[in-house]
Structures are given as structure tokens and as C-alpha cells.
Amino acid sequence: MAEVQTKVAEEKEPFFGKKERQLLVDPLNDNNPITVQVLGICSALAVTTLVSKAIVMAIAVTLVIAFSNLAVSLLRKGVPKQIRMIVQLVIIAFLVTVVEQVLKAASYPIWKELSVYIGLIITNCIVMGRLEAYAMANDPKRSFLDGIGNGAGYGIILVMVAAMRELFGKGSLLDYKIIGNTSEYLIDTTTNPYFSWYMPNNVMVLPAAALFVIGVIIWVQRARNAKLVDVS
Amino acid sequence: MYSNKYVTVYTVVMTLLVSVVLAVVVTGLRPVHESNEAVFKKRDVLRAIKDELGTDLASLTDAEVIDLFSNRIEQVVIDANGQPVEGVSAESVDMAKEEKKPAAERQYPVFIYRGDGATAYLLSVRGNGLWDKIWGTIAIKDDFNTIIGTSFGHVGETPGLGAEITDNPSFSRQFQGKQLFDKGQFVSVSVVKGGVRNPAHQVDAITGATITSNGVTDMLRDGLAVYLPYLASIRN
Numbered sequence: 001m002a003e004v005q006t007k008v009a010e011e012k013e014p015f016f017g018k019k020e021r022q023l024l025v026d027p028l029n030d031n032n033p034i035t036v037q038v039l040g041i042c043s044a045l046a047v048t049t050l051v052s053k054a055i056v057m058a059i060a061v062t063l064v065i066a067f068s069n070l071a072v073s074l075l076r077k078g079v080p081k082q083i084r085m086i087v088q089l090v091i092i093a094f095l096v097t098v099v100e101q102v103l104k105a106a107s108y109p110i111w112k113e114l115s116v117y118i119g120l121i122i123t124n125c126i127v128m129g130r131l132e133a134y135a136m137a138n139d140p141k142r143s144f145l146d147g148i149g150n151g152a153g154y155g156i157i158l159v160m161v162a163a164m165r166e167l168f169g170k171g172s173l174l175d176y177k178i179i180g181n182t183s184e185y186l187i188d189t190t191t192n193p194y195f196s197w198y199m200p201n202n203v204m205v206l207p208a209a210a211l212f213v214i215g216v217i218i219w220v221q222r223a224r225n226a227k228l229v230d231v232s
Numbered sequence: 233m234y235s236n237k238y239v240t241v242y243t244v245v246m247t248l249l250v251s252v253v254l255a256v257v258v259t260g261l262r263p264v265h266e267s268n269e270a271v272f273k274k275r276d277v278l279r280a281i282k283d284e285l286g287t288d289l290a291s292l293t294d295a296e297v298i299d300l301f302s303n304r305i306e307q308v309v310i311d312a313n314g315q316p317v318e319g320v321s322a323e324s325v326d327m328a329k330e331e332k333k334p335a336a337e338r339q340y341p342v343f344i345y346r347g348d349g350a351t352a353y354l355l356s357v358r359g360n361g362l363w364d365k366i367w368g369t370i371a372i373k374d375d376f377n378t379i380i381g382t383s384f385g386h387v388g389e390t391p392g393l394g395a396e397i398t399d400n401p402s403f404s405r406q407f408q409g410k411q412l413f414d415k416g417q418f419v420s421v422s423v424v425k426g427g428v429r430n431p432a433h434q435v436d437a438i439t440g441a442t443i444t445s446n447g448v449t450d451m452l453r454d455g456l457a458v459y460l461p462y463l464a465s466i467r468n
Contacts, residue, residue: 080239081234082233082234086243087242097254097258098254102257104265104268109272112272169392182402203392204392206390
């Protein structure tokens with residue numbers, strides 16, 4: 001009796017097995033939405049001047065992808081094929097509006113800074129891309145994990161870019177002042193003998209700098225990850 | 233392939249469901265949004281006198297900001313001739329709406345801060361930057377001449393260039409101690425390129441943001457001019 005039971009349990013797929021882990025980890029490196037699939041670049045350029053903004057944006061996008069994946073996966077068998085894109089868009093737009101309203105209530109200054117870009121999550125290619133590529137063909141649990149994974153993959157790049165732009169452009173990280181020319185900063189370049197040459201790089205604050213930084217990240221990633229090198 | 237009837241019913245039910253839930257969320261959160269916005273505006277005004285407050289503005293809680301505003305700040309609204317308007321609070325004046333009215337019908341807010349010993353008059357100005365509107369709050373001392381603090385805001389100036397009027401505290405700090413009048417004549421304060429020659433009335437422009445800097449100059453000259461009759465009337 002006991003033997004039979006263990007056999008059944010072994011054959012059944014575990015709740016969180018290798019496949020599920022893959023769904024979460026793959027988008028972080030091998031199949032990153034920004035650096036490998038090159039989706040969602042526009043918002044990555046716009047919201048990466050400050051780490052705090054990037055983190056809020058990453059959380060918002062992750063929530064929207066995860067829950068729209070979940071919803072579309074639950075509905076996937078009943079959705080009429082003719083209007084499936086419209087159904088997906090309604091779900092995305094609904095979730096984005098809810099996220100925006102909640103953010104406006106939770107932190108008004110951050111909403112004020114992000115406002116346009118929160119609304120533009122609707123057009124973020126990552127969201128629709130995952131719905132079409134994954135959620136339409138897979139069960140709700142895996143679709144949800146796929147959404148979390150892709151959101152995290154998007155977020156990790158966003159935060160990396162924002163950290164470099166904020167540190168070299170403004171001399172701070174998460175608004176904690178690190179290097180600059182007043183005594184408010186940890187390293188005061190006017191008095192510190194080793195850093196008197198330092199000047200913040202204003203180019204890093206400009207939108208174009210995000211492109212350079214993402215370019216460098218893609219370069220480093222491809223140099224280190226043999227799987228991403230084109231064979232041709 | 234699904235029948236047309238199925239598709240139609242599916243669409244109607246889904247849209248109705250989504251709109252009902254959204255309506256509930258939006259109406260439910262509206263009071264929170266409104267109080268958040270009011271506090272945000274109060275902080276924006278106080279930013280011009282942040283060095284006078286004695287505490288760090290960012291560390292004040294929302295309740296403390298509301299408290300400070302009701303205890304220390306007197307609100308006056310003036311009309312285009314500089315006469316005080318009764319029954320209107322300065323906070324309710326929206327400069328963006330006022331500038332669409334004919335010049336003679338516009339109203340302007342004045343916030344009078346009464347701190348320990350020091351009194352400051354906070355005047356709102358609005359003008360054009362490179363891409364869109366820019367605005368500011370100018371705090372002047374009770375000699376009605378010396379600026380003690382400024383804060384600027386913008387809709388969409390370029391980050392790193394024009395947006396520095398808001399993001400870079402050293403830009404607004406330059407205005408401290410500048411004077412609006414020269415021998416009784418209103419000359420305002422100009423943002424100039426290539427070094428300040430007249431330290432009482434000029435500040436350094438932001439490199440690469442000539443049009444935004446000129447916009448600040450124009451905004452200060454035109455925006456402060458409307459307050460002159462009012463300032464003259466309370467001085468006498």
C-alpha cells in the first residue's frame with residue numbers, strides 16, 4: 001500500500017520542479033527580455049535616471065506581466081480566436097490602470113514622476129509578447145511564474161542601468177549622496193585630496209546614456225555567455 | 233471558430249466586468265488621491281523657503297506639512313490690479329488655468345510665511361521653457377526686494393539640461409540674496425551665460441540649456457511684475 005503511494009507521488013510532477021525554476025531563472029540571463037529579446041527598450045531609456053524610479057517601474061511591470069499572464073492563461077480555452085488580441089489588451093489595460101491608481105494613492109511624488117511611463121506599460125512589448133508566446137499555450141501556474149521571471153529579467157536590467165546612470169551622473173545611489181562637490185556627500189570632492197579631479201558626468205543623465213549603458217551590458221553578457229553567441 | 237453570438241456576448245460581459253471593477257477602484261481611491269495632491273502642492277510651495285524652515289522638508293510627514301501650512305502660512309489672492317480678493321484661498325488658484333484667462337481677469341496666489349522672526353512672501357510665476365511650461369515659487373524678504381529662496385518646476389524639459397532648474401539644487405540656491413529692485417526701479421533677476429557681471433541681479437545659466445534659462449528670465453520678469461502693485465500697497 002505504502003509502496004504504491006510513493007510511486008504515484010514520484011510520477012506526478014512536483015509543484016515546483018526544474019521546469020518551474022527554469023521559468024524564473026531563464027529570463028534573468030539566457031533569455032532576458034531587454035538584452036536578448038530586445039523588447040521594452042523605450043521605457044528602459046526613460047525611467048532609468050534614478051534607481052528608485054527604476055525599482056518602482058520594475059515592480060509595476062512585473063505585476064502587470066504576471067497577472068495578465070495568469071488571467072489570459074485561465075481564459076485561454078474560452079477566448080474566441082477572432083478577438084484574442086482585444087481580450088489581451090483589455091486585460092493589460094485594466095491591470096495597468098489599477099497599478100497606476102494604487103501607485104497614485106501610495107506614493108504621489110513617484111506617480112508624478114513616472115505617470116506617463118506607467119500608462120505606457122500597456123504598449124510595453126514584453127507584456128503582449130509573453131501573453132502570445134507563453135500564456136496562450138500553458139497552464140496558469142507556469143504562466144504566472146513566466147510572468148514573474150520576465151518581469152524580474154526586465155527589472156534587473158533596469159536597476160543595473162539606473163544604478164550606473166545615477167552613480168556617475170548624479171553621484172548618488174537610491175538618493176543616498178556618495179560623491180559630489182558639497183559637504184552633503186560622503187566623498188566631498190572639494191576637500192577630499194584623492195577625488196579633487198572628479199566631476200559628475202552629465203551625459204549619464206541624458207536619455208542617450210541609457211542606450212550606451214544597455215549596449216555595454218549586452219556586450220559584457222554576450223562575451224561571458226557562450227549560448228548567446230551567433231553560430232553563423 | 234466561435235459563433236458571432238458567442239463572440240458578442242463574450243465581449244460585452246468582459247467589458248462590463250472590467251469597467252465596473254475599474255469604476256469601483258477609481259472612486260474608492262479618489263479621496264486618497266486628492267489629499268495626496270494637496271500635500272504635494274503644499275510641499276512644492278514650501279520648497280522655496282526650505283532653508284528658513286529649520287527642519288528638513290523631506291523628513292516632515294504629511295500631517296506635519298499640513299500643520300505647518302495652517303499655522304505659519306497666511307494665504308492671500310490678488311487680482312490683476314494687485315487688490316486682494318476676498319473668500320478665495322491661494323491654494324485653490326491654479327496658475328495653469330489662470331494663464332488661459334484674459335490678463336485682466338487673472339488671479340494670483342500669495343503665501344505669506346511667518347516664521348520665527350522672519351517673514352517671507354511667496355509668489356508664483358509661470359512661463360515657457362524649451363518644450364513645455366515651466367513654473368516657480370519665489371520667496372522674498374519683507375524688504376520686498378531680496379530673494380531668500382526659489383523653487384522651480386517643469387513639465388518636460390530635457391533631463392540633465394533644462395530639467396536641472398528643478399533637479400540641481402545649486403541652480404535655485406544661486407538666487408538667494410539677489411535683488412529685484414535697483415534704486416527703486418524693478419529690474420528682476422536674469423539668468424545669463426558667460427559669467428555674472430552684475431551680481432545683485434544676475435545668476436549663471438545652465439550650460440546647454442539656453443532656451444530654458446532664457447525662459448526663466450522671462451518668467452521672472454513678467455511673472456513678478458504682476459505682483460508689484462500688491463507689494464507696493466503692503467509696503468506703504
